[in-house]
Amino acid sequence: MNNKILVLGSTGKTGRRVAEKLQQLHLQLRLGSRNADLSFNWDEPGNWHQVLNGIEKVYIAFQPDLAVPQAVEKIILFTQTALQNKVKKLVLLSGRGEKEAEECEQVVISSGMDWTIIRASWFMQNFSEGFFLDSILSNEMMLPVINAKEPFIDVDDIADVVVASLTEEGHSQKIYELTGPELLSFKTATAIIAGKLGRPIEFNETTMEEYVALLQSFQVPADFIWLIRYLFTELLDGRNESLTNDIERVLDRKPITFDEYVTKTIKTGVWKTQLV
Numbered sequence: 234m235n236n237k238i239l240v241l242g243s244t245g246k247t248g249r250r251v252a253e254k255l256q257q258l259h260l261q262l263r264l265g266s267r268n269a270d271l272s273f274n275w276d277e278p279g280n281w282h283q284v285l286n287g288i289e290k291v292y293i294a295f296q297p298d299l300a301v302p303q304a305v306e307k308i309i310l311f312t313q314t315a316l317q318n319k320v321k322k323l324v325l326l327s328g329r330g331e332k333e334a335e336e337c338e339q340v341v342i343s344s345g346m347d348w349t350i351i352r353a354s355w356f357m358q359n360f361s362e363g364f365f366l367d368s369i370l371s372n373e374m375m376l377p378v379i380n381a382k383e384p385f386i387d388v389d390d391i392a393d394v395v396v397a398s399l400t401e402e403g404h405s406q407k408i409y410e411l412t413g414p415e416l417l418s419f420k421t422a423t424a425i426i427a428g429k430l431g432r433p434i435e436f437n438e439t440t441m442e443e444y445v446a447l448l449q450s451f452q453v454p455a456d457f458i459w460l461i462r463y464l465f466t467e468l469l470d471g472r473n474e475s476l477t478n479d480i481e482r483v484l485d486r487k488p489i490t491f492d493e494y495v496t497k498t499i500k501t502g503v504w505k506t507q508l509v
């Protein structure tokens with residue numbers, strides 16, 4: 234009988250929270266990542282039938298990003314395998330304003346299964362669980378010049394929308410665009426963290442070419458540099474400089490503010506350095 238929910242990216246920023254919230258609801262889960270008991274790897278489709286066997290619904294957090302050129306063929310194969318295993322519903326995490334990701338969204342939309350698409354803004358948790366954590370810890374944020382402001386979103390809000398989409402009526406065939414409650418520049422976001430931590434965090438901007446050279450000097454893989462360039466140039470050209478009320482529509486409450494995110498994150502100790 235198919236009654237389990239498969240959570241992909243189950244140890245990641247969104248998947249870990251989605252899995253915890255579903256466990257609190259006493260729902261049957263299968264965790265999906267390369268290190269899960271039954272390993273799931275986007276690069277190794279050999280056991281996908283096994284991973285999808287007995288699954289009713291899937292939360293898809295793709296790696297590394299739906300905009301990368303290889304994503305579409307992997308999503309096509311995944312949805313075909315899911316359909317063959319009688320999966321009924323897919324909830325796909327996508328990026329807001331990522332035109333390239335929309336091809337993957339279309340694959341899910343026309344898969345023959347029920348679906349919900351969740352297009353998220355930049356995660357606040359990039360500063361504490363992702364790419365910018367090292368910069369906060371070293372008290373020095375270096376970024377390419379970004380003129381646009383971003384409506385950063387807390388991944389706890391995303392996880393709540395994912396869980397609602399997986400467990401409640403009314404989210405079928407919906408595309409949600411999730412934003413936080415305010416537009417912030419990266420500089421202001423960094424200053425809010427520094428202010429609440431009570432220590433200075435230097436903020437420096439450089440050209441994209443110099444930034445890429447810096448990443449290369451740290452041996453960052455070429456694929457990842459491609460993605461960083463895409464995210465920092467195409468996505469931050471001002472197209473996402475607006476707020477939506479989809480969090481309120483789905484959750485009937487306001488989205489978490491950046492200030493609230495910083496306050497709760499300080500309590501975890503993740504930003505503590507030897508110097509503090």
Ligand SMILES: NC(=O)c1ccc[n+]([C@@H]2O[C@H](COP(=O)([O-])OP(=O)(O)OC[C@H]3O[C@@H](n4cnc5c(N)ncnc54)[C@H](OP(=O)(O)O)[C@@H]3O)[C@@H](O)[C@H]2O)c1
Nearest residue numbers: 242243244245246247266267268274275294295298355356
């Ligand atoms: N960061 C943002 O601001 C942002 C904004 C909008 C959308 N997104 C989208 O969010 C998605 C990432 O979700 P996330 O941030 O929740 O995850 P994440 O924190 O990046 O964590 C990655 C998760 O995927 C697993 N994973 C890594 N490589 C894998 C592979 N080859 N095959 C299978 N699983 C793999 C990891 O576990 P193992 O190591 O055990 O495999 C881990 O559970 C991406 O599609 C991204 O485009 C991100």
